[in-house]
Structures are given as structure tokens and as C-alpha cells.
Amino acid sequence: NAGVTQTPKFRILKIGQSMTLQCTQDMNHNYMYWYRQDPGMGLKLIYYSVGAGITDKGEVPNGYNVSRSTTEDFPLRLELAAPSQTSVYFCASSSRGGAGTEAFFGQGTRLTVV
């Protein structure tokens, strides 16, 4: 049972480069989320999706884009990498949003922008 799988685990980007962080889940969850985690700052929601074809902005969406063409996949794209995007990124999914829903997290992607 894979759960939520993120790739890559580590990446170093140069300023201005682009990349896509991959996230896939095999639990048939409708809801998926992208968070970034910075030291002492907790988790900040970047984007989320409530189902295939539907995405919405979270707290810190600037500099990122997402798509949700299938239930399983929720890639996060950085178009022009900036040092401020150095962070650990976590993808999560849940069976539904709202009351009492447990979120399942991927292993994280540690991104450094130099």
C-alpha cells in the first residue's frame, strides 16, 4: 500500500529554472493538497484540489501552479524558481475535506534554489 508518493525527494534548482514536483496517491482520495514547510513556520497551504479538474489557491500560491487531470495525480509546478521557494514540500490527500478528515502525507521533497 503505497499511499501518497512524491518525487523527487531532493532537488537543487538554479534561479529561474522550472520544475514539476510529482504527487500521486492510490487511495482514491478526492482531496489533495500541497504544503510547504519552513523552519519555525509550520505548514503553509499552497494549493488544494477537491477532485479531478478542480483546484483552488491556498495561503501561499504565488509562484506555483497545479493541475488535477486525474484523481490520482496532483503535480505542483514552479515556473521561475526563486530562493524564497527553498523549502520542504509535502503533498497530502484525504478522502474528503471537512469534518474529521485525516490527511495522509507523502515523504516530502526538499528543494533548494541557488
Place this chain on the structure above:
Amino acid sequence: AQSVSQHNHHVILSEAASLELGCNYSYGGTVNLFWYVQYPGQHLQLLLKYFSGDPLVKGIKGFEAEFIKSKFSFNLRKPSVQWSDTAEYFCAVNAGNNRKLIWGLGTSLAVNP
């Protein structure tokens, strides 16, 4: 706006000491409450959760939390910590019809052997 406050940012304990981590939230209606744990270098895992019913919730690894509605609190406790409990602990709240979890900033726990 809904918010979650974790009072202790860094906690250092010796093994066998008792633990209590504070979590308060701001929302007057029905809430669902969670504690997640993140061990060094790993992803977040659910420790325990409260939906309704008994306000004292038992979780994995001997952890428990008590929901006190009048105090808007959901404090995490463990009677006797172990070195392996060294981790970061996050409180999260889902309130009303919100589709998203609201997260606290986390508490870093270091347990000395």
C-alpha cells in the same frame, strides 16, 4: 479568522518525564481536532484525532489528548516520554465546513536519554 496556537515552540525533556503540549484554537462552532507527529527526516503522521464523543482521546504510542470545549483547547499528553518521541508535533483543526485543516506552527520536542 480561524487560527491554531501552540504555546511551546521548543521543549526539552529527560526520558520518563511527563509531557504536555498546549494547543488552542479560535472557532466557536463544531470542530475536529488532530495531532500529527513528524519524526526527524520523515513525513507527518497522524497521532490522534477528535471528532465527537469522549473528550479524552487515546492515540498511538501512549499519547492522549483532552478536548476542553470551554477552553478551546486540545492539549497533548504522555505520562512518560522516551528518546524515540523526539519529533515535531503539530496541532490541526478543521472547523465548520472548512475543507482545509488549519495548522499550528508546531512544537519541537527533544528527549534526552
